[in-house]
Amino acid sequence: MSVNLAEAVEKLEKDSVMQEVQKRLDNGEDVLRILEECRNGMTVVGDKFQAGEAFLAELMLSGEIFKEVMKIIKPHMTQEASQEKKGTVIMATLQGDIHDLGKDIVVTLLEARGFEVHNLGVDVPVGALVEKVKEVKPDFVGFSSLLTPNIQVMKQTVDLLVENNLRDKLKVMIGGGITTDKAREFVGADFQTLDANEGVNYCVSVMEGN
Amino acid sequence: MPKETMTRWERVWAAANGEKSDRVPVIPVYGPYGATFQGMSQGDYYRDIDNAGLEAMLKTFDDVGGWDAIWGSGVGFDRKYWNLAARYPMEVKEPGTDTPDDYVIQLHEREVLFYDDYDRIAELGYRKFFDDEVIFRISNYTPESLHEAKKQVVKTIMKAKTLWEQRDVNLYYTFGDIVPFFTLSLGRSLIRFTEDLYYKPEKIHNALRRMTDDIIEQGLKAAKHSDRKINFLVCERGSAYHYPLDIFEKFWMNYVKEIIEAWFAEGIITNFHLDTDWTKNLPSFKKNLPKHSFILELDSTTDLINAREIMGDHCCIKGDVPASLLSLGTAEDVDEYCRKMIREVGRDGAYILASGCETPIDTKRENFLAMLNAAKTSFY
Known part of the structure; x- marks a missing residue:
């Protein structure tokens, strides 16, 4: 069963996010779609932080997860996508x-x-x-x-x-x-x-x- | 104008105990600003902190007619005080040595404690582990130079204590330390420590357990030989700005409560120096810590008036003239702010006027005077 990446990022489930991203890359899924889902999770954490419903810790950790995701996604990105x-x-x-x-x-x-x-x-x-x-x-x-x-x-x-x-x-x-x-x-x-x-x-x- | 009827220390102690003193006490967080006031560069101040630096602090105190107690050890904090006396697990960048003469002294955070060091701290205690290993990760001290520097720290602190007491003013606290949670966060670095808390917290508890026991013991030992019973704990991380309340309760309050209770049982009141916004944590302070066992020294990020509303008469509050107001505002702005805090937060006593965290080195002279004057003219 496929993991909802946005939700997993929001819940700071680092291992689950990394495994899912790798799985989707292996399956040839569109990298921009993967990235967008992760970004959506981060945006939710950021908006909650701004509303006083989340904490700096969560904002930082979602950012760290995103950085890790970028590391494995970057080699799969086309030059065009990288420059967007x-x-x-x-x-x-x-x-x-x-x-x-x-x-x-x-x-x-x-x-x-x-x-x-x-x-x-x-x-x-x-x-x-x-x-x-x-x-x-x-x-x-x-x-x-x-x-x-x-x-x-x-x-x-x-x-x-x-x-x-x-x-x-x-x-x-x-x-x-x-x-x-x-x-x-x-x-x-x-x-x-x-x-x-x-x-x-x-x-x-x-x-x-x- | 009414007259003062209390000594400086009686005034401070009354406020610390939740009472009204003759007038509002004032204790700025003070050190390198003494150099600015005397027209001395930060480089000159730090290059000779034990003599010329201390003289600048003393002279400024004399020039402005003094205030009610001296925050810190009575000397400015340079590398040897941050690292050897306070045991901060961070590199210190001193103006005039590591940075240009007009810079502010700064602590550089990087990962100097590693995950397995939690075990070493649990085994040896933080102080021994720091003295044996960590200090050499963050400084150029050798075992020989370290020994000499430590002797110098003790000598200067004793000298400073005597010089301040000759001016009929005491050091504000007898013993100071860092909340264990904060020490680990600084040493591991904010992000690594946060990852440890969320993904592999087991070892943290063992380290916190040992650090808590040690701080209780050291604080009791230091206060035993002093007739001034205020200890000091600093924490700039752990509030609900940084972490959810369940993490705060489990890793912060759970251990700090033990420290405060053990010290308070021996008549010691703890001054918490708390930077960032602690508003959401304040109900826990009220619920968990005995009445009048602590002082909240806040940095202007926590709304002081709201803090008073939450805490009621449970504790003394100290603060919090904002750094930017002291450096950018006018004397009228500072006076107005101080009088508002005195009216709203210090209405029933239990209040000490102070700068919110450090008095910045670019504080305008007239603003520093306005802060002191607001307290000195506010009688109960």
Whole structure:
């Protein structure tokens, strides 16, 4: 009997998901359909998290399952399918901060929802971020931080994007424990959240024109 | 203006016991901000934390007219305090040494405890296991340099304690440790530990059992020789933001309850330093832990007013001027926030005003003063 992949992801049944994905690949099932089912499971977990009905643990574990699924699915994907993307995002923890947990959770969720993500890591110099924006022309840049001095660095970065005429071509998101709406205003960002899934939903809704 | 009628410690102790003091006590989470206040770089502060760094902390205290108790060990936390005194299983990145002079000190999380280490912790106890093995996974200490550094830690803490006491102010807590659940999460790393909890939890209980017994014993031993009976436990993970309540009850409260009860039986009140949102966990604190056996020190992620509503007069609450308000807000904003908390959370006493977690290094001078002043002018 076939396992409902979306449900299994939602219930965090890792072994069952991996076995089912392998079985379906062996049977020649369409990889995009497999991926979509897993993605649906993750979306349910993410929406529940955002509604306060699920926990960060579950959001993370569903993301980990999805990453494992991607590892075995990727070699089976056609070049066309691999390149299909919902949008492009640059994620970074800027200069002065080396925390990466929150940012990496957002990266996993964005990838699972079909975004191409350039994760620049931590302690990223402002100039390097701007150069990357010039190179990949993203739809979004996201900054995550746990330290208040980093709010100034976020502002410097946004100012530099303005100077380089890049700001109006993308949306800026900020997140992490010390960010607030007041910080968003100060930085000149479009969006602020403490909730990884809310950030992902923001990207989805912008790309869908909502 | 009414006059103070209590000593600093009497004021703190009354609030800790759920009573009204003469005025609202104030105890910021304080260390590296002392350097900022004195115009010293973070690099300079950490390069000479035991002397110039400590001097900056003392001088700032003097310059602002003091406050009611000193959070922590009375000295700033550099690598040797995080790793050797607090035994955090994480690499420490110090400004001026590992990072540029103007950075904030940071702890770098990676997997330094492995799955089988649960057995080693259960067998040896966390302290011995950390001192014998973990410290060498996260630092460049050698057995010889480790020995010297430990001696230095003890010496400086004793020196700091004396210098603070000369100013008629005490260290806030006598003994501090990490909630065992949090130690394991930091050492294993958040994702690996979460996988262990969900997919192979058996060994975790054995480690938690041993760590709990050890913390009870060490906390009792430390408090026995002190007339100040506040111990300290930190946890930044375990709330219903991170985990479902059944995991919290089984792996967190089940063990922490034992610690609090054992300490409280000897007259010790525990200050919980709890980051992230604990709102959904608060009913469990109220149900499981004796009245006035603990203080909730919250970081502004948990709504403090809501926390008071849930806890009623069951415990003292400490907090929680948000970090971003201290760094970005105005003195008027800070004053307004503090007075609101004093009115709503400290109405019947059992309240200590404080920064929500650390006082950030970019706190505006006038905002720090506004926080202290709000408490110093709020009499019962």
